[in-house]
Amino acid sequence: MTSAQARTALKKYFGYDDFRPLQLSIIEHVYAGHDGIVLMPTGGGKSMCFQIPAVTMTGTAVVVSPLISLMKDQVDGLRAAGIRAAFLNSSQQGSESHAVEQAYENGELHLLYVSPEKLLSPGFFSFLKRRRVCLFAIDEAHCISAWGHDFRPDYTMLRQLKSAFPEVPVLALTATADRLTRRDMAEQLGIPDAKQFIASFNRPNLSLEVRPGQKRREQIVRFIRERPEQAGIVYCLSRKQTEQLAEKLREAGYNAEAYHAGLSADRRGKVQTDFINDKTLIVCATVAFGMGIDKSNVRWVIHYTLPKNLENYYQEIGRAGRDGSKADTLLFYSYNDYTTLKDMISGGGNAEIQLAKLERMKEYAESLACRRRILLNYFSEDHGDDCGNCDVCANPPERFDGTVLAQKALSAVARLQQSVGVGMAIDVLRGSNRQDILKQGYDQVKTYGAGRDLSTYDWNQYFNQLISLGYLYVAHEDYNKLRLAPAARRVLFEGETVELVKFQTIQKRKKQEEGKTAKRAAAPRSRGSLFDALRELRRSLAREAAIPPYLIFSDKTLEEMSAAAPTTPRALSRISGVGEVKLARFGDHFLQAIRQYGGEPPAARRAAVPPADAAPHLLTYDAYLRGSEVREIARERGLKTSVVYTHLARAYREGKELEITDLLPGQVMDWIDEAIRAVPDTAGRKGVLAYIAEHQQDGVVRSHHLELAEAYRHRNPLPTTP
The missing domain is CATH 1.10.10 (Arc Repressor Mutant, subunit A)
Incomplete structure (x- = not known):
């Protein structure tokens, strides 16, 4: 298998011209027969890493997923793209299972999705060996680790896979796993030396906002009013909250439903199905909702209360904007939320670790550092720039040059051999005469007493900021000891400056926020009535095909269609997300709708033919507008593709109409x-x-x-x- 074959399959089945970062490297790694650990954010394209090998390699890829409710959606989506896929789990009748097993034995499947229970059932390994398995993909692989946020003991049995199929590559994929969980995943699966692929967790299309927890219901109604006809999820801590909030939203005129474990299975299934199919736009749910949702056009996510940890929070907000289009997230926070969660966690399994993670969640909510920086640094992604798309960046606090303070703190951690927690580091900086400090000889380190001019409270605030900004991290598995992150070296040895927030600003902003709601306009959308017409067409076609609307085309693809207004099959095929099968199945419907809406192609495509002696870049521009692809133009005009792009860029600079993006x-x-x-x-x-x-x-x-x-x-x- 080659990268060229992978690219061909990407365009044919999914309609994309280029892979996202790391996807092709992972696919080539699988082609070489190697095991791998893949960490990609929700909506980052994990599935493509095993779906492309499945349609290009000999044999069937077996995908292990704990999300039974998600399997059907994934299989429906793959079939809509022309890929042969099926699933086996406890929801099926005997005849259905038999038909799938027969298809597998006949070599008719690219992908077979199975639940862990089905995979580990007696005789199933023998059944799989009747045909060639080209890859095992373990989805939601963090479930195998006791350090993970969704540990499932049954998952630990998956280590049997490598023993039973030693030659088949194993790809473990997750959207939320910290450094410790990733290491444990590899050990538990019996692939300790597997290469780890860690994609950027930066989701720039998601806006991030935290608001005080006063008058939440009223704030949510106003938030939704600014986003008409958009699908969204409100995560609540309790069943009662979901019911009350859904009722409040219905009273305000919105189509909202509650979802929680106290509902019957039929009722939960109906709420989920109606949400997937755009019949219900708003779901107020406990955290169980969403694990089985692959809906790409969720445009906002609200957290009514504080999540237990940043892993859960990031996974849940990641359910918005999976199509890459703009989406909004909002977190309400109050100290009472924090104490309630603290009481719930105390006394439970792994309580010490979970409480430490709750502290980081609280620090995120209270912090005045760029929220995206905090999230990315938490997942070990060294990110030193503010994002410009969070509430802190929109209203930046007053900062000062805290380089010297940072150097003192980081130097203290280094000289203490990264073997102490925050409290001890502060006591050493302040020159404490505690007996254990003297006994350990910490009073002899160079930074002892270097920070005695600041109070313990002040140092706590500064250490929290240094952790949030990614200069330090807390090793939960080693008694919460402080560790230096790679960015610390730049401060200690390379002259990097550190900006910290003034405490006066923190106190001032807290007073300003009491009883006051931050006003934030909805993110601008490049949508008009053509987009609405295409969305309605999509909904109608989805009903006929009995699949969710987003499986036909994503919101992002519809936005591109409404902006470019293609009127020929060739032009439509250039829209990202329009693959061969979907073009053949749905293309005529969308082209007809665009023609009916616009009457004629956009003005740019009606441009007069330039004379033969026109400037070369104008001839290229004209050929492109008339539906020729870049490679076609290069071949027909005897140019390099890079020159064609240069011509188009020049035409655009000169004011020519062109959807250059x-x-x-x-x-x-x-x-x-x-x-x-x-x-x-x-x-x-x-x-x-x-x-x-x-x-x-x-x-x-x-x-x-x-x-x-x-x-x-x-x-x-x-x-x-x-």
């Missing part, structure tokens, strides 16, 4: 914008590309992407950062 796959525009902000102007293109290679994986952004992006920013400058 269609030529920039995935999140490339966001990455380029981030790099432009981060590197000095003198760094030039090489500097921008080097930054992207370091932070977003090499090979994803190419020179012609940068040239197109520069043309786009020539006419659409980046907004200045406040």
Whole structure:
């Protein structure tokens, strides 16, 4: 198998021109027969890492998933794309199971989804050996680790896979696993030396906001009113909260339902099905809801109360904006939420670890550092730039140069051999005469007493900020000892400056926020009535096909359609997310709707044919507008593809009408914008590309992407950062 075959399959089945960061590397790793651990955020494209090998390798890929409610959605989506897939779990009747088993034995399946219980049932390994298994994919693999947030003891039996099928690669995938959980996953699965692939957890399309917990219901009604006809989830701590809030929203005129474990299985199934099919737009749910949801067009997620840890929080907000389009998240926080959760966790299993993680969740909610930085640093992603898309960045606090304070704190941790917790580090900095400090000889370290001018309270605040900013982390598995993160070296030895928040600002903002609701406008959407018409068509086609609407095309794909208004099959095929099977099955319906809505193609496509002696870039521009693809133009005009892109960029700079962002796959525009902000102007293109290679994986952004992006920013400058 080759990367070229993988790219061909990507376009054919899924309609994408380029892989996301790490996906191709993981696929090639599987092709080579190696085991792997994959950590990718929700919506980051984990499934593609085993679905592409499944359709390109000989044999069947077996996917182990604990989410029975999700299997049917995934299989329906794969079948809609032309991929042969099926599932086996306890929800099926005997005849259904027999038909799937027969299809597997006949070699008719690309993918077979099974529950862990089914996989480990007597005789199932023997059944699988009747055909060739090309890959085992373990989804939600954090469930195998007692350190994980959703530990399932039955999952630990999955280590039998490697013994029974030693030659078959095992790919363990999860969206939420900290450093300790990832290591334990590999050990439990019997693949301790498996390569770990850790994708960027940066989801720039998600806005992040935390608000005080006063008058939550009224705030939620206003929040939803600003986002009409958008699907969303409100996560609540208790069953009672879900029922009361759903009733409140219905009284306000919204189609909302409650979901919790106290409902009958039939009722839970109906709520979930109606939400997936856009019949119900709002679900007020306990945390159990969402584990079986693969819905790509959830546009917002609200947390009515504080989650237990950042892993849960990140996984739950990750259910919004899975299609890559803009989405909003909102967390309500009060100290009472924290104490309630603390009481619930105390006395339970792994209480010490879980309480430490709750503290980090509380620090996130109370922090005045960029929220995205806190999240990314928590998942060991060294991220030093503010995001510009959270409430703290929108209203930045007053900061000061805290480099000297940071150097003292980091130096103390280093000189204490990274063997103490926060309390001891502070006592050493303040020159405490505690007997255990003297006994350990900590009074002899160079930083002893270096911070006696600050109170214990102040140092606690500063240490919390240094942890949030990613200079330190807490080793929960080793008695909560402080460890230096890679970023600490830059402060201690490379002259990096550290900005910390003034306490006066913290106190001032807390007073301002009491009894006051932060006002935040809904994220701008590039949607108009054509988008609404296409969405209604999608809903109608989904009813006929008996599948969820988002499995036909995502919101992101509909947005691109409404912006580009393609009127030919070739032009429609250039829209991201339109693969061969979906083009053949649904293309005519969408093309007809676009033609009926617009009457004629956009003005750019009605442009007069330029004379034969026109400038070369205008001839290229005209060919592109008339539906020719870049490679076609290059072949017909005897040009390199890079030259074609240069021509299109020049035409756009000169004011020609062109959806230039269609030529920039995935999140490339966001990455380029981030790099432009981060590197000095003198760094030039090489500097921008080097930054992207370091932070977003090499090979994803190419020179012609940068040239197109520069043309786009020539006419659409980046907004200045406040």
